[in-house]
Amino acid sequence: MFRLFWFFCLFCILSPLSASEPEPATEAGVTPEAEVALKIVQGKCQLCHGLEGEASNVVYPRLAGQHKNYIVKQLHDFRSGQRTGTMNEMAKDLTDPEITALADYFSSKPTLKHRVRNKEFAQVGWYIFHRGNEYSGVPACASCHGENGEGSDILPRLAGQHKRYISDQLTEFHTRKRHNDNAIMHSVASKLTEMEIEAVATYASGLE
Ligand code: HEC
Numbered sequence: 001m002f003r004l005f006w007f008f009c010l011f012c013i014l015s016p017l018s019a020s021e022p023e024p025a026t027e028a029g030v031t032p033e034a035e036v037a038l039k040i041v042q043g044k045c046q047l048c049h050g051l052e053g054e055a056s057n058v059v060y061p062r063l064a065g066q067h068k069n070y071i072v073k074q075l076h077d078f079r080s081g082q083r084t085g086t087m088n089e090m091a092k093d094l095t096d097p098e099i100t101a102l103a104d105y106f107s108s109k110p111t112l113k114h115r116v117r118n119k120e121f122a123q124v125g126w127y128i129f130h131r132g133n134e135y136s137g138v139p140a141c142a143s144c145h146g147e148n149g150e151g152s153d154i155l156p157r158l159a160g161q162h163k164r165y166i167s168d169q170l171t172e173f174h175t176r177k178r179h180n181d182n183a184i185m186h187s188v189a190s191k192l193t194e195m196e197i198e199a200v201a202t203y204a205s206g207l208e
């Protein structure tokens with residue numbers, strides 16, 4: 001009898017625990033939107049941008065920690081053809097809710113940075129980034145992209161981005177191959193020399 005009492009008692013203690021256990025495992029904050037995003041990333045985006053948005057190949061932009069509304073704008077621009085390239089094919093069938101879910105997914109991933117080897121050259125980039133070039137009319141990048149290249153809601157984060165991707169984009173803004181933002185970045189990039197582009201890209205890639 002006494003043993004039976006203990007048996008039930010033990011059951012009383014354990015049963016609420018065991019009943020509530022599976023919940024965190026299955027519902028650990030994973031929303032249906034996050035599941036949709038993960039499926040699309042695994043099926044389509046991972047190949048170039050990496051599962052965590054780390055983009056191990058330097059010609060593909062890192063999306064980890066990029067701002068949500070900037071990602072949303074770019075995916076809309078790719079879908080509408082406003083911004084052209086490889087991504088048009090990737091974005092053409094995405095719905096608005098999928099775009100939002102993907103932007104949430106990548107913006108919440110931890111940011112990364114590069115180790116800059118050429119410190120002297122990065123100093124030239126530091127100057128352009130923080131002071132601009134008053135002789136040619138280049139504004140300081142920091143005035144929009146932030147003191148640490150962190151960006152803001154619709155201004156892209158540049159910190160930790162691949163150097164090669166940054167310099168490619170600056171060149172494309174200059175030649176208007178990238179023409180989804182003719183107002184600002186075309187005018188900035190058209191005043192940069194090749195050396196300034198390489199230097200500022202080197203500097204920004206090492207920011208965190
Ligand atoms: C075949 C490679 C490839 C695949 C797959 C791919 N992308 Fe891209 N993505 C690129 C390239 C390359 C760029 C840079 C723009 C350019 O040069 O065309 C880019 C740019 C982007 C940008 C803009 C980033 C910025 O900083 O402006 C976003 C956002 C993006 N991709 C999201 C996605 C999503 C979401 C998927 C999956 C649905 C995806 N990409 C699949 C190659 C790819």
Ligand code: HEC
Binds near residue numbers: 128166185
């Ligand atoms: C007046 C504000 C402003 C200034 C100054 C500015 N930018 Fe930008 N930059 C923007 C905006 C806005 C975008 C996003 C364009 C879009 O919507 O596609 C952008 C986009 C970019 C991109 C593309 C990022 C990506 O992920 O594809 C790069 C690279 C960039 N800027 C570099 C620079 C550099 C380097 C400087 C300084 C020489 C600079 N910017 C100065 C506003 C600015």
